[in-house]
Amino acid sequence: MPIPERLLAGxxxxxxxxxxVQKLMAALAxxxxxxxxxxxxxxxxxxxxxxILKVANSGAYGGSYRTxxxxxxxxxxxxxxxxxxxxxxxxxxxxPSAPMYSLTENDFxxxxxxxxxxxxxxxxxxxxxxxxxxxxxxxxxxxxxxxxIARYLNSDAADVLALAKAKKIAFVEAExxxxxxxxxxxxxxxxxxxxxxxxxxxxxxxxxxxxxGNTDPLLDxxxxxxxxxKSLGAGLGADGMNFPIDYAGSRERLGLKVEDFERACAQxxxxxSELKTMKQGGIKPPMVx
Amino acid sequence: MSTVAASTGNxxxxxxxxxxxxxxxxxxxxxxxxxxxIVPCTNSAVLPLGVSAIVGxxxxxxxxxxxxxxxxxxxxxxxxxLGMGFSELDEIVSDAMGEIVNMLAGGLKKYASQTExxxxxxxxxVISGNDYSTHAPKDSEQRVLQIQAGHCSIxxxxxxxxx
Numbered sequence: 207m208p209i210p211e212r213l214l215a216g217x218x219x220x221x222x223x224x225x226x227v228q229k230l231m232a233a234l235a236x237x238x239x240x241x242x243x244x245x246x247x248x249x250x251x252x253x254x255x256x257x258i259l260k261v262a263n264s265g266a267y268g269g270s271y272r273t274x275x276x277x278x279x280x281x282x283x284x285x286x287x288x289x290x291x292x293x294x295x296x297x298x299x300x301x302p303s304a305p306m307y308s309l310t311e312n313d314f315x316x317x318x319x320x321x322x323x324x325x326x327x328x329x330x331x332x333x334x335x336x337x338x339x340x341x342x343x344x345x346x347x348x349x350x351x352x353x354x355i356a357r358y359l360n361s362d363a364a365d366v367l368a369l370a371k372a373k374k375i376a377f378v379e380a381e382x383x384x385x386x387x388x389x390x391x392x393x394x395x396x397x398x399x400x401x402x403x404x405x406x407x408x409x410x411x412x413x414x415x416x417x418x419g420n421t422d423p424l425l426d427x428x429x430x431x432x433x434x435x436k437s438l439g440a441g442l443g444a445d446g447m448n449f450p451i452d453y454a455g456s457r458e459r460l461g462l463k464v465e466d467f468e469r470a471c472a473q474x475x476x477x478x479s480e481l482k483t484m485k486q487g488g489i490k491p492p493m494v495x
Numbered sequence: 496m497s498t499v500a501a502s503t504g505n506x507x508x509x510x511x512x513x514x515x516x517x518x519x520x521x522x523x524x525x526x527x528x529x530x531x532x533i534v535p536c537t538n539s540a541v542l543p544l545g546v547s548a549i550v551g552x553x554x555x556x557x558x559x560x561x562x563x564x565x566x567x568x569x570x571x572x573x574x575x576x577l578g579m580g581f582s583e584l585d586e587i588v589s590d591a592m593g594e595i596v597n598m599l600a601g602g603l604k605k606y607a608s609q610t611e612x613x614x615x616x617x618x619x620x621v622i623s624g625n626d627y628s629t630h631a632p633k634d635s636e637q638r639v640l641q642i643q644a645g646h647c648s649i650x651x652x653x654x655x656x657x658x
Binding site: 237239240241244271278280281284285326329330332334335337339 | 578579
């Protein structure tokens with residue numbers, strides 16, 4: 207189903223990602239880039255640099271000693287976490303809310319962060335499947351389409367919910383019937399516009415698809431991470447638990463038993479709590495470029 | 496059953512070993528994007544040498560945790576951690592190995608300290624070279640985990656002193 211014109215125009219008008227995020231994404235995807243280049247990108251953005259140091263010394267990552275340089279903070283955080291943190295902060299600085307989905311600014315951030323933490327927890331439990339490195343970023347951004355729909359379409363979650371209830375269909379299907387598109391398609395288009403890698407775009411665009419033959423572990427982990435975040439009550443929103451998921455299929459393809467997934471949910475809950483504490487501790491969002 | 500005496504009572508080495516295994520799984524899967532295969536091995540196992548990252552700990556329990564590997568394996572781990580290729584053991588690779596052993600010690604502390612903090616962790620040291628050996632104190636308990644991750648073969652050595 208094509209995305210309505212009004213939304214497509216909105217996607218075209220999207221602000222570009224901050225230059226630091228763009229440079230980091232390009233650098234981390236380029237095999238010729240060296241460690242010093244990554245450090246330089248961070249060092250040239252004072253706000254991002256300060257935040258990276260804070261996170262590296264926080265309870266979630268902090269080791270036995272404080273790290274005082276960007277170089278050692280980058281080593282401590284690792285490449286995948288680095289982009290996840292910088293992107294997560296950009297998301298926070300946008301003050302995203304989607305009232306149409308009953309998501310306040312804090313709900314949206316909470317759900318995105320919980321899903322990202324859940325990926326990390328699932329990676330610890332998945333004994334036979336390596337979780338792709340972009341999975342945390344895909345989980346962080348999986349619902350980004352909701353922001354644009356809430357901004358450009360005049361609709362009400364109550365109407366979508368009523369349709370879903372009347373027709374006994376999932377929220378995402380009711381979205382498609384009522385709005386002419388759903389948040390996964392719009393999110394994928396936004397990710398394309400921002401030049402995210404194809405695996406991230408695909409996961410955003412299919413995180414509510416019920417493809418029993420899915421062979422993409424990144425998509426499986428994002429679907430499970432969304433379920434984990436919802437199960438923890440992190441940013442449930444209007445759709446709540448009304449979404450399609452091949453839970454057993456995704457879980458088994460990642461080599462997870464039921465108890466492994468439950469442990470991952472519990473661990474994600476602990477990490478999320480640590481992150482909330484750190485956020486309340488006054489981490490300043492980076493400047494929007 | 497092997498135990499080590501801490502100032503608050505005996506701690507089973509098997510519990511420490513299990514906590515260390517959890518820490519290894521967590522660090523390798525979340526920070527290095529690798530699924531480790533962990534094999535406990537005998538205390539007399541030959542440790543791979545070339546690079547050793549060591550962190551000491553002290554408190555109610557004292558000892559050290561060390562990560563031993565070849566320079567090529569250190570480069571492989573640093574590549575996984577930092578998302579870029581390394582072909583020789585430089586300052587960045589050494590720092591990355593220090594950070595990995597620091598995270599492992601942090602994980603061991605988190606999983607082993609159920610009700611009270613068992614120890615504090617020192618700053619990591621990284622040793623490299625062709626001709627060196629490591630020795631555990633005579634009156635200590637030791638566990639060695641052999642880790643296969645990708646094509647790497649790494650040893651994690653936990654040494655706990657008897658109080």
